[in-house]
Amino acid sequence: MMTNLFSVFDPSTNIFNLSLNWISTFIGISMIPYSFWMLPNRFYIIWYSILNKLHLEFKILLGKNSFNGTTFIFISLFTFILFNNFLGLFPYIFTSTSHLILTLSLSLPIWLTFMLYGWINNTQHMFSHLIPQGTPNILMPFMVLIETISNIIRPGTLAVRLTANMIAGHLLMTLLGNTGSNMPNYLVFLLIFIQILLLILESAVAVIQSYVITILSTLYSSEVN
Template identity: 65%
Template sequence: MNNLFSIFDPSSSFMNLSFNWTSSMFIIMFIPLSLWMIPNRSLILLTKILNILNNEIQTLLKNNSFKGISIMMISLFMMILLNNFMGLLPYIFTSSSHLVFNLSFSLPIWLTLMFFGWLNKTESMFSHLIPLGTPPLLMPFMVLIESISNIIRPLTLAVRLTANMIAGHLLISLLSNNGNSISIYFYWLIILTEIILMTLESSVAIIQSYVFTILSTLYTSEI
């Protein structure tokens, strides 16, 4: 089991310095330059994706957005998306499959929203603890349930992304490790299954980064 999960923590060091997390900085290499006189196809595609995401974020915020919130959410989406995709490449450290990496995004966002909400909109934050139409007998229980659900929000955001990235990588690793123990006539079946899993993981990489961004935007819209 230790060997199985070691694919998520490969050892890459130089002069006793760990270089695993430097793979998260490779995102700079994938950002297309915006200084071309004629935009290339990758920049045009990226612009369309970002415009669609920006419209989605503005729709969820309903004109209650803070300045720069759309840029922050789009940057968060691109950071998680490219790290998810790079994790599918061989010999690259999968940062988004680690809970520490994902908590570094969800926890600051949640703490910022909580501090801002409780300091500036205290009455509104208290009103969220009791939904409209709750019977008086259930009010103490609803306050407890809403408080717990609010506290675990950053953890659920991080665990959702971590679990989805780990699950697909484990399936791909299990199939590839069993290649030496089967007949050569079944290689085509393993290769076909690996291609299907890689396609599925590519869609999961997009969906999970989108879900992470949209949920963060919904939490922001409540404040």
């Protein structure tokens, strides 16, 4: 039962024995209207205002010691995750962000880069993060162990958070959709209404999760300066 239940997330589309499901990851990039970046229209104004708000917020979180252009890394990450989350809501499109192989590929290199930069250039500052201010002497070894473990599992928590949230909503919609054929006609309309509400909720989750992942990555990078 569990294998059949989660089989909706398995890559299944192939031509000449070549898996083409991961191509959906790059569909979002092709859908970005480049002409709207140059023409002053409503779409450009809305999208530019969103990116500008993100840029200002990330700049505050990163602090004054951050390099110029660092915020664009996180804005690109936000845009990439957002488009892939939304594409997963369309029928017959592979949800790439529901797989750990993609989410870990995004979070692990970013975290590893921050750690290498911090420990090489700001070693004393990184050691100071292992022991919070005001910690009693007897608790310092335990705090170092706890902070080290919490720091190591950060990329895993980022990846699992995004994957679990995308799987949970899609799985619930799949379960409700599979029960529609066995329901009476008068309950089908109620099921459709519930599915529409879930779709709206999933759209909000797609935005929120991309924002949460980006904000947490920004906070983690601000600790190394």
